[in-house]
Amino acid sequence: MSDKDPHWYLDDSKPSMRAWIFSQMAVGAGWGALVFFGVILFIFALIAISNILPEDPFAALDAAPAITTELA
Secondary structure, three states, X not given: OOOOOOOOEOOOOOEOHHHHHHHHHHHHHHHHHHHHHHHHHHHHHHHHHHHHOOXXXXXXXXXXXXXXXXXX
C-alpha cells in the first residue's frame, strides 16, 4: 500500500462514508469523555473543599469575640 493512497479513501480521493462516520463518532466519544471526567473532577473538588471547611460554621462566629478581646 502506498502512502499517497490510504485505504480509507476511495478511488476519487474523497473520504469514504465509513471513515467520516468513524471520525465523527470518535470526536463525540472524546467530548463525552471530557465532559464525564470534568464532572467527576468537579465532584471530587467539591468533596475536597467540604472536607477543608468546618462542620459548624457558626462556631467561628461564637469564638471570634473571645479571640479579639484576647488579642487587644
